[in-house]
Amino acid sequence: MAQPVIFNICHLYPDLMNTYGDNGNIITIVKRCQWRGIDVKISNVSIGQPLSASDFDFFFFGGGQDKTQIIVGKDLIQKAKKLIAAINNKAVLLSICGGYQLLQNYFKTKEGEIINGISLFDAYTAGSKERMIQDLLIEIDPELQNEIKNVYPAIEQSNCLTNLIGFENHSGKTYLGKNSKALGRVIKGAGNNNEDHTEGAVYKNAFGCYLHGSLLPKNSHFADYLISKALERRYGPIKLKPLDDSLEWKAHNWMVDRVRNQG
Amino acid sequence: MIDIKLYFAILIGKIISYTIKIFRGGATSAPGLYALKIDPLLIKKLSKQFKYGSILISGTNGKTTTSRITADILSSKYKIIHNRQGSNLIRGIASTLIQQSSFWGKINSNLGLWEIDEAVLPEAVYNLRPKFIALMNLFRDQLDRYGEIDHIREKWIKTIKSLKEDTQLVLNVDDPGISILAQYHKGKNIYFGINSKKINLPKILQVVDVKHCLMCGSSLIYSTFLSAHMGHYKCSKCNFKRKNPDFFAENPVFKTDFSTSFDLCNQSDHFQLNYSLPGLYNIYNVLGSIAIANILKINSQTIITKINNFTAAFGRFQKVRIKDKKIIIFLIKNPAGANEVIRTISIKKTINLLIILNDKIADGKDISWIWDTNWEMLSTKIKNIYLGGTRALDLAVRLKYSNINLSNKDIYKDINYSINNLISSLNNKDTLLILPTYTAMLEVQKALFNVDTKAKWHNQ
Numbered sequence: 001m002a003q004p005v006i007f008n009i010c011h012l013y014p015d016l017m018n019t020y021g022d023n024g025n026i027i028t029i030v031k032r033c034q035w036r037g038i039d040v041k042i043s044n045v046s047i048g049q050p051l052s053a054s055d056f057d058f059f060f061f062g063g064g065q066d067k068t069q070i071i072v073g074k075d076l077i078q079k080a081k082k083l084i085a086a087i088n089n090k091a092v093l094l095s096i097c098g099g100y101q102l103l104q105n106y107f108k109t110k111e112g113e114i115i116n117g118i119s120l121f122d123a124y125t126a127g128s129k130e131r132m133i134q135d136l137l138i139e140i141d142p143e144l145q146n147e148i149k150n151v152y153p154a155i156e157q158s159n160c161l162t163n164l165i166g167f168e169n170h171s172g173k174t175y176l177g178k179n180s181k182a183l184g185r186v187i188k189g190a191g192n193n194n195e196d197h198t199e200g201a202v203y204k205n206a207f208g209c210y211l212h213g214s215l216l217p218k219n220s221h222f223a224d225y226l227i228s229k230a231l232e233r234r235y236g237p238i239k240l241k242p243l244d245d246s247l248e249w250k251a252h253n254w255m256v257d258r259v260r261n262q263g
Numbered sequence: 264m265i266d267i268k269l270y271f272a273i274l275i276g277k278i279i280s281y282t283i284k285i286f287r288g289g290a291t292s293a294p295g296l297y298a299l300k301i302d303p304l305l306i307k308k309l310s311k312q313f314k315y316g317s318i319l320i321s322g323t324n325g326k327t328t329t330s331r332i333t334a335d336i337l338s339s340k341y342k343i344i345h346n347r348q349g350s351n352l353i354r355g356i357a358s359t360l361i362q363q364s365s366f367w368g369k370i371n372s373n374l375g376l377w378e379i380d381e382a383v384l385p386e387a388v389y390n391l392r393p394k395f396i397a398l399m400n401l402f403r404d405q406l407d408r409y410g411e412i413d414h415i416r417e418k419w420i421k422t423i424k425s426l427k428e429d430t431q432l433v434l435n436v437d438d439p440g441i442s443i444l445a446q447y448h449k450g451k452n453i454y455f456g457i458n459s460k461k462i463n464l465p466k467i468l469q470v471v472d473v474k475h476c477l478m479c480g481s482s483l484i485y486s487t488f489l490s491a492h493m494g495h496y497k498c499s500k501c502n503f504k505r506k507n508p509d510f511f512a513e514n515p516v517f518k519t520d521f522s523t524s525f526d527l528c529n530q531s532d533h534f535q536l537n538y539s540l541p542g543l544y545n546i547y548n549v550l551g552s553i554a555i556a557n558i559l560k561i562n563s564q565t566i567i568t569k570i571n572n573f574t575a576a577f578g579r580f581q582k583v584r585i586k587d588k589k590i591i592i593f594l595i596k597n598p599a600g601a602n603e604v605i606r607t608i609s610i611k612k613t614i615n616l617l618i619i620l621n622d623k624i625a626d627g628k629d630i631s632w633i634w635d636t637n638w639e640m641l642s643t644k645i646k647n648i649y650l651g652g653t654r655a656l657d658l659a660v661r662l663k664y665s666n667i668n669l670s671n672k673d674i675y676k677d678i679n680y681s682i683n684n685l686i687s688s689l690n691n692k693d694t695l696l697i698l699p700t701y702t703a704m705l706e707v708q709k710a711l712f713n714v715d716t717k718a719k720w721h722n723q
Contacts (some may be wrong), residue, residue, distance in 0.1 A: 015471070015474055016474060018632045019403065019411075019631075021598075021632055021635050022631075022634075023632030023634055023635060024631070024633075024634025024635075024661075024664075027634065027664050028664060031664045061673075065411045065412070065413050066411065066413065067413055068474070068475070071475070071480065133628075133629070134628070135628075167629045167630075167631060167708035168626075171516070175655060181317065210629050212629070213629075213630075213631050214631055214634045217634070217660050217661070217664060218657070218660075247659055247660055247663060247669075248660055249295065250656055251656035251657050251659065251660050254656055255656075255657070
């Protein structure tokens, strides 16, 4: 890495979509870049602000309360074309809960009202009476597991790289369309809909899921995967410097064991 | 009139209550729970006899402390019944009533003072028909239990719409999500708030739960941010704005010994208060109590004396001296509250800290909020730090990402062990600050008692 490496983050609607500690994902990306000498630039883009999507390597889109989600949904339609173009151009995106829902085809509320999404993910969400609130443990899609193994630099942990752990809190049930791939398979918890054992969605380098917690500090392998994918686009294949993640893994494994052993 | 159902419910409640006492249990809700199964109207029937009616106090943060200050002041003039043990659900109210009642349902009090959980406010209003309701604030808290704060507010609005004109609301004007409630109330509203534009606490990045006008959806413009979404605001479009409070604080000063002073003002008068509670929140708690006391015609001198001599509610801010070492406990339970605690303790030059994070039901099983909390602010102040609780490891990760250095030996899930270790390693001149979540706080009390059964509980 001879040239100075800069990592450009776009935080979508940070003022409105920030429930349940999702900001921890941004903190994690920033720190893990800085610890490796990678400069990070964060741009906040919210309602009514233009999105020059091609400037960014990484987009983050968190969860919000129902009311704000409707306001954000309307604004997102204006930004849809540019955002989708950036993803088609290999930019990386992580969306959680409300953000994930707005990137789908549509959201149908309990009352039957339709809120249009931007169809980045071929999926839809239907409001339900059931609130799914619990720890969520998934096994990552096998193909993605392999990619993570190739990228994550602390190889001594290679046998742990198969799961993601987090906390879900949603009443919307998400159903994937036939063009969609899930992020993983539910081991404990509800995931997309508490019916088909899928959790999340993947389209190119865009990921959606219900994993709060925050997700990335609890799953450093996935954080590093997102960082390396985002840098690869601009700088070609990059070998990330390994970090001492022993504390992160201790926390991750302790929680995975506890959730597995719950009745 | 003989009400067999009621007498039987009281009898069963009392039997359960005595049984628990014999076995030294701590559950304060069981008698009420079972008595209500026998007579669901028990609260309604028993609370009718209070000559001056009931006062409800609710909100995410500060309801326990506000209730206790209010009880302290009001007891100078009224015979109060108060769910002081902190069981603030419907069954907790029933338990308190049963304990204070004779076998025939006679209660020797003339005023009810009830701390009420946010989620059960509608039920409490239905059962108690209060004359006064004080609403302190609404923040995200234990969302795994409640869903979203918008849902709570909607429930409150529905309840407020159903209130008769003779109920008075006491509202915090600095929280737009609280002051908006006045629009739905037919009766009188009394407002309190902090009028100062600047306060001598460090600025802190806050999580804001109300960004938009709750009338028209346009963005809110703040001229002053005090804490989270509390401050001086107006809508950018419609005429919703912070109202002028009837009781307000000016010139607050937060001192390093964790005492506070401010000028208490109303439209015609002002007095200086000097009391031993820390932080911004306690100003709101004090103001809320003053507003209630004023409506209930307590004279100013009594109010001032009572507040200046008040000591904190169990664990909220509690000073203990053990083996010549000074320990102060600050309860943390949600990001808004924890951020205020961090801000309050950051006025110290150096800090010895034990943070205990549990994720039991009473703490909230979702610990994501630690990522909405500004631990970064403490990174240059920490002299010693230790972590404990069921989720100590997650907390350790959070602190690692806040530039706070930890070693493995600083993290123990077992609270007894951490506390013993800490007390023996502490210098006599140092103060240990303990920040526990709710169930951890109960464990801390026990652990401290085990270390020294003669521990001096300064503020109990």
